[in-house]
Amino acid sequence: xxxxxxxxxxxxxxxxxxxxxxxxxxxxxxxxxxxxxxxxxxxxxxxxxxxxxxxxxxxxxxxxxxxxxxxxxxxxxxxxxxxxxxxxxxxxxxxxxxxxxxxxxxxxxxxxxxxxxxxxxxxxxxxxxxxxxxxxxxxxxxxxxxxxxxxxxxxxxxxxxxxxxxxxxxxxxxxxxxxxxxxxxxxxxxxxxxxxxxxxxxxxxxxxxxxxxxxxxxxxxxxxxxxxxxxxxxxxxxxxxxxxxxxxxxxxxxxxxxxxxx
Amino acid sequence: xxxxxxxxxxxxxxxxxxxxxxxxxxxxxxxxxxxxxxxxxxxxxxxxxxxxxxxxxxxxxxxxxxxxxxxxxxxxxxxxxxxxxxxxxxxxxxxxxxxxxxxxxxxxxxxxxxxxxxxxxxxxxxxxxxxxxxxxxxxxxxxxxxxxxxxxxxxxxxxxxxxxxxxxxxxxxxxxxxxxxxxxxxxxxxxxxxxxxxxxxxxxxxxxxxxxxxxxxxxxxxxxxxxxxxxxxxxxxxxxxxxxxxxxxxxxxxxxxxxxxxxxxxxxxxxxxxxxxxxxxxxxxxxxxxxxxxx
Ligand SMILES: Nc1ncnc2c1ncn2[C@@H]1O[C@H](COP(=O)(O)OP(=O)(O)O)[C@@H](O)[C@H]1O
Ligand SMILES: [Mg+2]
Numbered sequence: 001x002x003x004x005x006x007x008x009x010x011x012x013x014x015x016x017x018x019x020x021x022x023x024x025x026x027x028x029x030x031x032x033x034x035x036x037x038x039x040x041x042x043x044x045x046x047x048x049x050x051x052x053x054x055x056x057x058x059x060x061x062x063x064x065x066x067x068x069x070x071x072x073x074x075x076x077x078x079x080x081x082x083x084x085x086x087x088x089x090x091x092x093x094x095x096x097x098x099x100x101x102x103x104x105x106x107x108x109x110x111x112x113x114x115x116x117x118x119x120x121x122x123x124x125x126x127x128x129x130x131x132x133x134x135x136x137x138x139x140x141x142x143x144x145x146x147x148x149x150x151x152x153x154x155x156x157x158x159x160x161x162x163x164x165x166x167x168x169x170x171x172x173x174x175x176x177x178x179x180x181x182x183x184x185x186x187x188x189x190x191x192x193x194x195x196x197x198x199x200x201x202x203x204x205x206x207x208x209x210x211x212x213x214x215x216x217x218x219x220x221x222x223x224x225x226x227x228x229x230x231x232x233x234x235x236x237x238x239x240x241x242x243x244x245x246x247x248x249x250x251x252x253x254x255x256x257x258x259x260x261x262x
Numbered sequence: 263x264x265x266x267x268x269x270x271x272x273x274x275x276x277x278x279x280x281x282x283x284x285x286x287x288x289x290x291x292x293x294x295x296x297x298x299x300x301x302x303x304x305x306x307x308x309x310x311x312x313x314x315x316x317x318x319x320x321x322x323x324x325x326x327x328x329x330x331x332x333x334x335x336x337x338x339x340x341x342x343x344x345x346x347x348x349x350x351x352x353x354x355x356x357x358x359x360x361x362x363x364x365x366x367x368x369x370x371x372x373x374x375x376x377x378x379x380x381x382x383x384x385x386x387x388x389x390x391x392x393x394x395x396x397x398x399x400x401x402x403x404x405x406x407x408x409x410x411x412x413x414x415x416x417x418x419x420x421x422x423x424x425x426x427x428x429x430x431x432x433x434x435x436x437x438x439x440x441x442x443x444x445x446x447x448x449x450x451x452x453x454x455x456x457x458x459x460x461x462x463x464x465x466x467x468x469x470x471x472x473x474x475x476x477x478x479x480x481x482x483x484x485x486x487x488x489x490x491x492x493x494x495x496x497x498x499x500x501x502x503x504x505x506x507x508x509x510x511x512x513x514x515x516x517x518x519x520x521x522x523x524x525x526x527x528x529x530x531x532x533x534x535x536x537x538x539x540x541x542x543x544x545x546x547x548x549x550x551x552x553x554x555x556x557x
Contacts, residue, residue, distance in 0.1 A: 009368060009370075009415055010368065011366060011368065011369045012369075015366060015367075019363055023355070023363060026355070027355075030354060093352075094346060094348045094350035094351065097316055097346050097350050098344070098346075098351075098364070098411065099367075100315070100316055101314045101315060101316060101342060101344045102339060102364075102367055102368070103336055103340045104367055
């Protein structure tokens with residue numbers, strides 16, 4: 001057996017990130033069932049809302065235009081939630097100790113999962129929009145609006161993924177991570193995703209109008225179908241940036257605190 | 263090749279109220295195989311975890327290759343390689359992918375990584391299983407992969423926490439051979455074990471710890487000489503070992519010890535006189551420790 005290397009040898013920051021992103025994408029592809037579920041579930045929900053509930057919510061048949069932005073966010077929520085499980089799995093497995101004792105930026109193992117989640121969810125979003133177009137979604141967006149919408153969707157995916165990553169870091173086990181994460185998945189239902197907030201009882205209206213998902217949905221809806229956006233865009237970006245920052249900080253702190261505790 | 267590559271001074275660690283390391287001092291000369299011997303719960307893994315920067319110490323200092331494990335973490339990480347008590351392998355990947363990933367993370371180029379991966383798979387007899395998911399590996403295969411990963415590039419110090427626990431005899435012998443090879447190449451191997459035979463076979467220096475304290479340090483020979491010259495074993499009529507008595511080995515002392523035995527058991531029973539084993543050392547040392555903590 002040959003002897004290799006020396007004390008000075010170590011991977012660059014770029015290589016480290018590339019390796020971890022590659023690893024997470026490989027894991028995503030290998031876990032085909034989860035990937036298919038993450039895409040199929042929102043598609044089925046969209047068909048359900050369009051054909052089953054849609055008629056009674058909006059008899060004009062225009063409901064699909066209303067519901068697509070909500071479905072996209074729901075899809076992002078489902079798709080990102082597995083990040084929490086993946087991160088918790090890594091943190092409760094021996095492999096994390098290996099990464100930690102190597103002279104590399106070991107937090108990149110989490111970043112890898114986040115980037116893979118972004119890629120997975122953008123793919124799922126594309127499928128959802130594709131199916132939506134088939135069932136009558138008629139967006140009015142021009143190229144610039146599409147770009148802006150994709151930007152907002154990406155920011156939202158990134159935010160919720162980091163939030164799930166932080167949950168995965170503090171959860172004691174993958175199943176605990178999945179349990180905590182479930183709560184987040186309810187938020188889209190308590191927003192303007194499926195019905196206008198004005199149709200809700202007044203106490204719920206207060207919640208729905210002031211939670212972060214509503215401005216995100218209003219912004220995407222406005223960009224894609226031309227409904228008024230008002231100041232939603234600012235709220236959407238502001239909320240996402242704030243939560244993203246907090247989630248990243250929370251992740252860094254919990255990652256460092258978990259040193260050697262399994 | 264001079265000096266100590268590891269220096270531990272006054273190391274203490276508590277988990278909650280439980281004192282796990284109670285003032286450990288040790289020095290590991292460069293290029294030796296050093297065994298930390300102790301029963302389950304003695305604090306071996308905690309010590310290894312502290313030395314490899316995974317756990318922060320409460321008190322005391324540890325220097326690896328001259329670098330402090332608290333203030334100079336990054337240089338310490340460049341000086342060590344760890345095979346922990348539980349296999350640190352990526353379950354979701356194949357053996358080959360595991361190796362290639364660690365090669366890349368260790369700073370090898372893609373081409374170097376491929377060469378090194380093939381080399382290590384061959385050396386650790388994992389070529390046939392290279393493309394199988396690690397999930398399907400047996401305990402022994404996992405351990406071999408784990409050690410192969412630790413050897414992707416050679417850092418000056420290799421920590422092995424109970425490397426042979428759960429291995430079959432063949433794999434164990436193979437690992438012993440690898441440890442010898444590493445030593446020949448000037449790598450310092452710090453290993454923990456519960457097996458006295460293993461420490462005896464492999465190590466240049468053995469430190470026995472119990473309940474977070476160093477009980478004894480020395481070569482296997484030095485430790486054995488502490489127990490005295492010889493051991494008298496007493497067997498019952500079914501040939502089961504029922505008692506061991508240590509003796510200096512002189513005619514006078516052996517006669518006296520045999521007389522004492524003859525007065526409490528039937529003189530018809532068989533005895534055997536032999537050199538002390540590491541087991542005797544271990545039992546003698548930890549029993550002394552118990553007396554000390556009682557007084
Ligand atoms: N992270 C931890 N939290 C609390 N107690 C721990 C932790 N790690 C180890 N211990 C305790 O410390 C003692 C020593 O453990 P360990 O270092 O694993 O011993 P060994 O490796 O010699 O068997 C044990 O009693 C164990 O329960
Ligand atoms: Mg242990």
